[in-house]
Amino acid sequence: MRLRDYEDAITDRPAFILKVHPSNFVVEGFTAAVSVRELAPLPVPLVVDIGSGLLRPHPRLPHEPDAETTLRAGATLVTASGDKLLGGPQAGLLLGESEMVEGLRRHPFARALRVDKLTLAALEATLAGPANPVARALGRSTEELMVRARELAGALADVPAVDDASAVPTVGAVGGGGAPGVVLPSAALSLPAELAGPLRTGATPVVGRVHDGRLLLDLLAVAAEDDAALLDAVRRVVETACT
Numbered sequence: 209m210r211l212r213d214y215e216d217a218i219t220d221r222p223a224f225i226l227k228v229h230p231s232n233f234v235v236e237g238f239t240a241a242v243s244v245r246e247l248a249p250l251p252v253p254l255v256v257d258i259g260s261g262l263l264r265p266h267p268r269l270p271h272e273p274d275a276e277t278t279l280r281a282g283a284t285l286v287t288a289s290g291d292k293l294l295g296g297p298q299a300g301l302l303l304g305e306s307e308m309v310e311g312l313r314r315h316p317f318a319r320a321l322r323v324d325k326l327t328l329a330a331l332e333a334t335l336a337g338p339a340n341p342v343a344r345a346l347g348r349s350t351e352e353l354m355v356r357a358r359e360l361a362g363a364l365a366d367v368p369a370v371d372d373a374s375a376v377p378t379v380g381a382v383g384g385g386g387a388p389g390v391v392l393p394s395a396a397l398s399l400p401a402e403l404a405g406p407l408r409t410g411a412t413p414v415v416g417r418v419h420d421g422r423l424l425l426d427l428l429a430v431a432a433e434d435d436a437a438l439l440d441a442v443r444r445v446v447e448t449a450c451t
Contacts, residue, residue: 209240209241209242210240210242211242218250218251222252223253224252224253224255224284225250225252225254225255226255226256226257227242227247227255227256228256228257229256229257229258229259229260231259231260231388232388233388234388234389244256244278244282244283247282248282248283253284253285254284255283255284255287256278256283256285257288258273258275258286258287258288259288259289259292259385259386260272260273260288260289260293260294260385260386260387261275261288261289261290261291262274262275262288262293262294262386263275263276263294264276266346268346269293269382269387269390271387271390272387272390275301275303279304283304284304284308285302285303285308285309286302286303286304287302288300288303289385290327290331290334291384292382292384292386293342293387294334294342295334295340295341295342295343296335296340297323297327297330297331297334299323299327299331300321300323341431344431345428346382346392348428350377350394350395352432353395354375356395356427356432356435357376357395357396357397358375359435360373360375360438360439361373361374361375361397363439364439364443367443367446369446369449370400370403370446372400373397373398373399374398375395375396375397376396376422376424377393377394377395377396378394378395378396378419378426379392379394380394380426380428392428394426394427395426395427396416396424396426396427397424397427397438398423398424399422399423400422400423401418403442403445403446404416404423406445406448406449407423407442407445410444410445410448411441412437412440412444413441414438425438
């Protein structure tokens with residue numbers, strides 16, 4: 209759509225313009241879209257659904273819409289989910305002009321949509337507490353991940369069944385409806401593919417992916433403090449297989 213399409217559609221009937229970010233897919237080809245800044249001057253409120261719940265710009269996701277930038281561009285209201293890139297509970301967020309937000313909060317229909325106290329507590333903890341797993345994962349550099357992968361591979365060098373363990377570059381994705389099509393450079397511990405099943409069903413389940421005949425344990429979603437547990441899980445599976 210083009211700006212003229214919106215202008216032609218505005219009569220005395222529209223209550224607002226809704227612009228929705230296609231969180232789960234990317235539209236390519238001969239397409240056109242109108243920016244929030246272009247739509248903001250139109251004579252009706254502008255509601256923008258950013259989908260992922262990203263509150264402010266993130267250096268690793270430069271093209272993912274965020275609430276701060278969208279509001280500064282002129283959106284009247286921004287809607288988003290509380291999970292995905294925000295990393296909290298499944299919930300709906302409504303951000304924007306206080307008068308309009310308060311009016312919607314007081315509307316009778318709001319009672320049918322409001323979340324319970326447990327969800328509110330989890331959302332508060334996400335916003336006010338320490339960095340959640342999603343934020344921590346996005347903050348890990350490729351260099352840091354490669355160093356960890358090499359250390360893990362080196363620690364397995366004395367284990368005959370995995371003496372070919374190695375550190376390899378790879379790519380990850382946000383997933384869960386956030387940043388579709390964006391690849392995140394990462395590093396993985398590469399192991400024999402036959403370990404995939406035993407690791408999934410071991411005492412400490414470890415889920416990786418098999419690519420080109422190798423099992424890749426991508427460290428992008430693994431905290432550094434869990435490396436020892438990961439190493440222990442691999443050793444246990446190998447020892448069990450050899451007995």
